[in-house]
Amino acid sequence: RHVAEAGNGRPGSTACMECHRLDGGGMPSIGAPRIAGQPEQYIAREIREVKAGKRYGPVMAGVVQNLSPRDIRAVALYYSHAKSPKLPDVGPPDPVLVAEGEHIATRGLWKKNIPACVQCHGPNGYGVPPLFPFIAGQNRTYLLRQLMAYAFLKRQDDPQGLMRGIARRLTMTQRKAVAEYFSSL
Ligand code: HEM
Ligand code: HEM
Missing domain, CATH: 1.10.760.10 (Cytochrome c-like domain)
Structure with missing residues (x-):
């Protein structure tokens, strides 16, 4: 929760909640995904893949570079247990x-x-x-x-x-x- 809320304290670190919210609901307006309740292993794997440059997304790439393996395990555990309501998309469905x-x-x-x-x-x-x-x-x-x-x-x-x-x-x-x-x- 600490990393999600405040970052890991190292220079250049950003709090996940700035884009994914503290409850993990994400931000539809900027296309930041809802991550609350995703499988823990999946979240951790995706962060490692972003670090390894296997996923497009310049925003996330900058943010996760300085996460340690321990930070990654901690946020994955936190967000996999987080609960969020579905946030409304921009505009009604077609x-x-x-x-x-x-x-x-x-x-x-x-x-x-x-x-x-x-x-x-x-x-x-x-x-x-x-x-x-x-x-x-x-x-x-x-x-x-x-x-x-x-x-x-x-x-x-x-x-x-x-x-x-x-x-x-x-x-x-x-x-x-x-x-x-x-x-x-
Ligand atoms: C994607 C976690 C910080 C913006 C993701 C995904 C994860 C994640 C697991 C992939 C979700 C999936 O595959 O379903 C985190 C964590 C963060 C963090 C743990 C904090 C350490 C941020 C911040 C921003 C951000 C600060 C905005 C400045 C995004 C965006 C995507 C994304 C836009 C989608 C990228 C794409 O289209 O491929 N994040 N995130 N994230 N995150 Fe973060
Ligand atoms: C991931 C959509 C069919 C296996 C994803 C993601 C999307 C998606 C949007 C990314 C989720 C995220 O970033 O949070 C779809 C759609 C399908 C479909 C629209 C049907 C047209 C399937 C099928 C399989 C599959 C049939 C299995 C054979 C997977 C796996 C991942 C994934 C393993 C995670 C991959 C990764 O780590 O990048 N899918 N999917 N999907 N899907 Fe599908």
């Missing part, structure tokens, strides 16, 4: 996109070799720890940015390139649709 997204999320697009998202991310996208993060209730700006990042190799941390293949095979409209659907839950 019902047409939500419907298309729901179809892909629950049935997949087998003609394009895309399994239903819920097969890995769990019923309704609530996540399956330790490997699969929740994507339900995440802000749409962040979700869409991740799908673009996987598709165009800016995010290279996914095991066996699972997400890369899926994100690449989706069209731009389909990426928007699944982001719209999961953010509406």
Whole structure:
């Protein structure tokens, strides 16, 4: 909690709550993800991947550089137990996109070799720890940015390139649709 609230005290350290809030709800307006309740191992792994330069996101890269392994374990534990309400996205969901997204999320697009998202991310996208993060209730700006990042190799941390293949095979409209659907839950 200390790192989340005040940083680790070393020069240049920033408090996580400036973007993820102290309750881990994130900030939809800047696309900062909700991290409250993500699996502990997932949070820790993502911070290490950001440090290793495997994830796009200049903002986070600067912030986590001076976290020690101990700091990383501590914030991962803190945020995995944090609870936050879903914060409203910027603007209402588009019902047409939500419907298309729901179809892909629950049935997949087998003609394009895309399994239903819920097969890995769990019923309704609530996540399956330790490997699969929740994507339900995440802000749409962040979700869409991740799908673009996987598709165009800016995010290279996914095991066996699972997400890369899926994100690449989706069209731009389909990426928007699944982001719209999961953010509406
Ligand atoms: C992404 C943790 C500080 C902005 C993330 C993710 C984690 C995380 C785990 C990935 C989430 C996921 O994959 O679902 C932390 C921790 C921090 C911290 C522990 C403090 C030590 C900050 C600060 C900012 C920020 C201060 C803003 C100045 C962002 C943004 C993303 C992100 C914009 C999304 C990056 C992208 O699009 O790939 N953060 N964060 N974070 N964080 Fe932080
Ligand atoms: C991560 C979306 C299908 C496995 C993610 C993330 C998003 C996403 C947005 C990043 C979450 C975050 O940063 O917090 C989707 C959508 C899908 C889908 C929209 C359907 C079209 C699948 C399937 C699998 C899978 C079928 C398993 C075969 C994973 C894994 C991660 C992940 C392992 C974490 C990867 C990492 O560490 O970078 N997914 N997903 N996803 N997804 Fe999916």
